[in-house]
Amino acid sequence: MTDKRLRVAIIGAGPAGLSAAIEFQRLPFVDLRIYEQATVLREIGSGLSLQRNTWRMLESLGALQNIKPDEIFRAADGHSVQHRNGRTGELIASHGQGDTPPHHLHARVFRSVLQKALLQNVNQSNLHLSTRLERITQHRLTGPVTLQFSSGQTDEVDLVIGADGVRSVVRQFAFPEHRIGYTGRTAYRGLIPTDKILAIPGFPDAVTFWHGPRDWVYTCNLRHGVYELTCNADVPNEEKRVSWGEPAGLEEFRRPWKDFGPLVQQIVNLATDVQRFALFAGPRLESVVSRGSIALIGDASHPLSGAFGAGAGFALEDSYVLARAVTRAHERGHALSRGLDLYDRVRSPHYRAMYVILDEFKQSDIELGQLGLDFDEGTAYTIRGKWARKYGWLYDYDVQEVWRKAAVEEDARLQQEVARL
Numbered sequence: 001m002t003d004k005r006l007r008v009a010i011i012g013a014g015p016a017g018l019s020a021a022i023e024f025q026r027l028p029f030v031d032l033r034i035y036e037q038a039t040v041l042r043e044i045g046s047g048l049s050l051q052r053n054t055w056r057m058l059e060s061l062g063a064l065q066n067i068k069p070d071e072i073f074r075a076a077d078g079h080s081v082q083h084r085n086g087r088t089g090e091l092i093a094s095h096g097q098g099d100t101p102p103h104h105l106h107a108r109v110f111r112s113v114l115q116k117a118l119l120q121n122v123n124q125s126n127l128h129l130s131t132r133l134e135r136i137t138q139h140r141l142t143g144p145v146t147l148q149f150s151s152g153q154t155d156e157v158d159l160v161i162g163a164d165g166v167r168s169v170v171r172q173f174a175f176p177e178h179r180i181g182y183t184g185r186t187a188y189r190g191l192i193p194t195d196k197i198l199a200i201p202g203f204p205d206a207v208t209f210w211h212g213p214r215d216w217v218y219t220c221n222l223r224h225g226v227y228e229l230t231c232n233a234d235v236p237n238e239e240k241r242v243s244w245g246e247p248a249g250l251e252e253f254r255r256p257w258k259d260f261g262p263l264v265q266q267i268v269n270l271a272t273d274v275q276r277f278a279l280f281a282g283p284r285l286e287s288v289v290s291r292g293s294i295a296l297i298g299d300a301s302h303p304l305s306g307a308f309g310a311g312a313g314f315a316l317e318d319s320y321v322l323a324r325a326v327t328r329a330h331e332r333g334h335a336l337s338r339g340l341d342l343y344d345r346v347r348s349p350h351y352r353a354m355y356v357i358l359d360e361f362k363q364s365d366i367e368l369g370q371l372g373l374d375f376d377e378g379t380a381y382t383i384r385g386k387w388a389r390k391y392g393w394l395y396d397y398d399v400q401e402v403w404r405k406a407a408v409e410e411d412a413r414l415q416q417e418v419a420r421l
Helices: 015-025 052-061 111-119 169-174 194-198 250-257 262-270 311-331 336-371 375-386 389-396 399-420
Strands: 006-011 030-035 047-050 081-085 091-095 107-110 133-137 145-149 154-157 159-162 181-193 208-211 216-221 226-234 274-281 294-296
Touching (some): 006 154, 047 111, 081 375, 194 262, 250 262, 294 336, 336 375, 336 399
Parallel strands (some): 006 030, 081 208
Antiparallel strands (some): 133 145, 208 216, 216 226
16 A cells, blocks of 8 residues: 555545545545536435534534534524424423533534535545446455446546445445345425424424324424424335435325324424435444445445434544544555454444444334333333433544544554564
8 A cells, every 4th residue: 555546436425425535635645536426416305413423523524614603503402302292292301412512512404504514625626426336346356446437437446435325336336235125114304484383382492303102203493594394204115215305295294193283283284395205224234344445434334214313423433434544554554455444343333333222222112012002101102212311322422532442452453463473
């Protein structure tokens, strides 16, 4: 790695790809290009969460100052989220944020705000739009990789960073046996004028989940005069539908909420333009690297639906660790594969722990189905089982400290190898 420049291709220009671009364009030994199939970088979806871990990464990327205070929403009570009974409106749980620094408090923001903040720090001469990856070939088990695009263009690189989402083409090549499938749940998303939703008597201007025993409605102010509405429900037979959004009929959209209370019914009835997102996911990957030349980041590395509302933060953490692991290998004259192995040792355990949470959620659903509880009892049971503060470590996670410890351990491992020689 010390004899020539490292040719790096990032596939995808969402938050994962853009954060990786910022990290790798800083490295003087890297030749970087970013490939994105969209013709323009535009907003997909509606809002996303900026948690404590996300803010920490934005500081590291130098992008925090690109997000203005009037572009984000933070609840006036300082709590990150409210959990309410969707039938009665009763507040069951409200999570404070402990010792979180004020500038790291949880916030909701349009996805486009985060994307623009990252894009401002990207050298856009490296960005190639309208370039859809169709095929990856590698003639040896490790070594250079050839990328073929729909335009007929090809590129040969040393490192492919798969930042191309839950339906990742890069992941499909790296792990051809891995499959994603419909989870049985569908999300509905829409925007409502803020003045209309705040006019509802008793409506809280906060980040709020309105729960049923299994389904929920989520409301949040996104500034800019609009309120976010996201609803999540069991919907069978969605396998043939797309995961990135399509128009939903209002009758279909309103059907799952018939047992919810009048306040939630008012909220749902305000939505007039709703998009449907069939939720797809896959089993945990044993590794997030492959073939000594491929690394997965963001949703490509952990094919989950929703990713606990912290997918952007996880993607930025991936980029942070990957860039530093590759740099260590370069500085020590090691093969690229050693840097990727170090990245894997840091990030794969994190995603393993996340999937443990999913297993606990599944067990909670099984127990709920066996208990025969009514709406209110089932709702309280679900909030206790799935939305407990014990899962807050995901948002407080300090990847910089984890990386420092991993680097020390890697140095010790290297010294032991030298001693054995």
